[in-house]
Amino acid sequence: MPPVSVAAAAETGAVEARERHRKLARRQEQLRTTLWRLGVLVAFAGAWEGATRGGLINPFWVSGPSLIVADLWKAFTSGSVFLHIGVTLYEAFLGFVTGAVAGILSGFALARWDRLSRVLDPYVTALNSLPRVALAPLFILWFGIGVTSKVILAFSLVVFILLVNTYAGAKNVDQDLIIISRLLGANRRQLTVKVILPSSIPWIFAGLRLGLAYALIGAVVGEVIVAQAGLGFLISHSAGVFNTTGVFSALIILMVIAMLLNELMKATERKLLRWRPQIPGI
Amino acid sequence: MLSTPPAAFSRKIVVESLSHAFDIDGRSVPVLTDVSLEVAQGEFLAIVGPSGCGKSTLLNIVSGLFPPTTGRVTVDGVPVEGINPRIGYMFARDALLPWRTSLANVAFGPELAGEPADRREARARDLLRLTGLAGFEGSYPSQLSQGMRQRVSLARTLARNPDILLMDEPFGALDAQTKLVLEEEFLRIWERDRKTVIFVTHDLFEAIAMADRVAVFSARPGRIKSLVALDLPRPRSVTAGRFGPRFQDLYDRLWDDLRYEVVAAG
Numbered sequence: 021m022p023p024v025s026v027a028a029a030a031e032t033g034a035v036e037a038r039e040r041h042r043k044l045a046r047r048q049e050q051l052r053t054t055l056w057r058l059g060v061l062v063a064f065a066g067a068w069e070g071a072t073r074g075g076l077i078n079p080f081w082v083s084g085p086s087l088i089v090a091d092l093w094k095a096f097t098s099g100s101v102f103l104h105i106g107v108t109l110y111e112a113f114l115g116f117v118t119g120a121v122a123g124i125l126s127g128f129a130l131a132r133w134d135r136l137s138r139v140l141d142p143y144v145t146a147l148n149s150l151p152r153v154a155l156a157p158l159f160i161l162w163f164g165i166g167v168t169s170k171v172i173l174a175f176s177l178v179v180f181i182l183l184v185n186t187y188a189g190a191k192n193v194d195q196d197l198i199i200i201s202r203l204l205g206a207n208r209r210q211l212t213v214k215v216i217l218p219s220s221i222p223w224i225f226a227g228l229r230l231g232l233a234y235a236l237i238g239a240v241v242g243e244v245i246v247a248q249a250g251l252g253f254l255i256s257h258s259a260g261v262f263n264t265t266g267v268f269s270a271l272i273i274l275m276v277i278a279m280l281l282n283e284l285m286k287a288t289e290r291k292l293l294r295w296r297p298q299i300p301g302i
Numbered sequence: 303m304l305s306t307p308p309a310a311f312s313r314k315i316v317v318e319s320l321s322h323a324f325d326i327d328g329r330s331v332p333v334l335t336d337v338s339l340e341v342a343q344g345e346f347l348a349i350v351g352p353s354g355c356g357k358s359t360l361l362n363i364v365s366g367l368f369p370p371t372t373g374r375v376t377v378d379g380v381p382v383e384g385i386n387p388r389i390g391y392m393f394a395r396d397a398l399l400p401w402r403t404s405l406a407n408v409a410f411g412p413e414l415a416g417e418p419a420d421r422r423e424a425r426a427r428d429l430l431r432l433t434g435l436a437g438f439e440g441s442y443p444s445q446l447s448q449g450m451r452q453r454v455s456l457a458r459t460l461a462r463n464p465d466i467l468l469m470d471e472p473f474g475a476l477d478a479q480t481k482l483v484l485e486e487e488f489l490r491i492w493e494r495d496r497k498t499v500i501f502v503t504h505d506l507f508e509a510i511a512m513a514d515r516v517a518v519f520s521a522r523p524g525r526i527k528s529l530v531a532l533d534l535p536r537p538r539s540v541t542a543g544r545f546g547p548r549f550q551d552l553y554d555r556l557w558d559d560l561r562y563e564v565v566a567a568g
Contacts, residue, residue, distance in 0.1 A: 203367070203385055204387060204411040205387035205462070206414050210414055214414075215399065219401075294442070295400055295401040295402070295403075295443075296444065
């Protein structure tokens with residue numbers, strides 16, 4: 021083997037070794053972070069548990085980690101909680117899907133027809149500025165204490181988020197892309213489908229992620245006000261009978277659901293937006 | 303110092319007493335005044351001039367993006383009215399669709415024209431090979447260097463098989479070395495089928511190394527100050543021709559004209 025190749029091979033070997041080393045270092049850093057995170061959780065739960073057991077705080081008001089874990093265990097083993105989870109997810113999901121579809125379509129419509137957006141602009145702004153949660157009592161009056169009023173509330177929250185984001189996305193398309201596509205022969209419909217739509221996808225996804233969280237808020241707030249089932253109902257019912265443990269259990273379930281949904285959304289986004297430059301930490 | 307294109311060629315692009323003004327805050331700002339120009343079939347015309355002299359505006363009008371305030375442009379004897387996809391247009395910024403791979407970006411024009419997928423992809427593959435990007439068909443623009451993105455952009459411009467190429471400082475945003483390489487390759491590609499080219503640039507070296515004629519534009523509002531035929535032999539090399547005495551003569555002469563306008567433009 022000529023000496024040049026030997027040098028090249030040695031070089032390649034060195035590069036590979038460096039790369040391996042970097043990967044190892046990264047993995048170690050990740051592990052350290054995970055351990056620290058667990059540490060924070062343990063410290064917090066420990067302090068909470070200690071404070072309630074040591075008589076520093078009355079567990080009647082703040083419950084305690086061991087009480088909550090026991091309550092959760094009971095709720096899941098008896099299966100009583102699944103109805104409530106199911107109802108809340110069902111309401112949030114229906115509100116999310118209908119709100120997202122309506123929001124995306126109207127966002128594109130407003131972006132496409134300038135006159136429409138000029139006329140409707142103040143109304144959209146006004147409705148969007150109104151804290152929609154304040155509409156909950158009205159929705160309950162109109163649509164009853166069942167599932168429908170919660171779906172409508174979730175819808176009303178989601179629809180504007182998606183409308184505003186889709187509109188912004190469709191309006192912020194890089195003008196160079198529009199011009200070059202026209203020069204390559206794109207007609208109006210092709211511009212919408214092949215340039216404006218894909219270019220708005222990141223904006224729409226940002227809206228969907230936010231919308232999903234808000235759909236859950238809508239469902240739970242509706243349930244807290246008045247309902248027959250759902251995690252919000254569980255919270256307000258438990259609080260009504262001074263069962264703080266029950267409140268915390270429902271809150272923790274909500275938290276886990278929200279985080280799982282967000283992760284699901286992020287995974288979908290990563291898959292669909294492969295073309296975007298990788299940004300570390302997202 | 304006006305020179306006419308060789309009579310043997312047909313007149314491909316004719317620009318007749320064209321003037322253009324933009325409306326800026328209700329004021330009419332003239333950018334081009336009384337520009338008349340003929341570009342022969344297969345000719346490579348370079349336009350140089352100070353910033354803001356209306357070079358890009360001229361290309362935009364020839365491409366049919368918008369009509370001139372007065373005057374007219376004909377291509378093959380037909381007045382330009384609206385966009386004609388047979389005219390390829392390339393910018394300094396690559397303007398690639400970021401969600402499309404190199405292959406899909408190059409195939410975009412044929413796709414808009416309704417060409418079947420297998421045909422347009424085969425062509426896009428050929429063009430990527432021609433522009434030196436074999437192996438990068440599946441890469442997204444964000445994964446490519448600027449020089450590579452400009453290669454994709456060139457391939458995309460060629461994909462609709464235009465007879466005219468309008469190039470607005472196509473290599474202006476590249477680093478000096480990459481620019482030389484791309485100029486060389488573009489010249490090689492151009493010399494194969496000799497499409498009609500209008501090439502706008504700031505770079506006098508680039509203009510002389512590549513073009514058949516160079517038009518020097520005045521400071522805004524732009525008009526043609528001089529039009530110089532380059533009698534450098536072809537095929538040329540962008541780098542090798544650069545230090546010959548003939549090149550130097552042309553450079554000095556054009557720079558004399560251009561310098562005055564650059565100073566005037568401030």
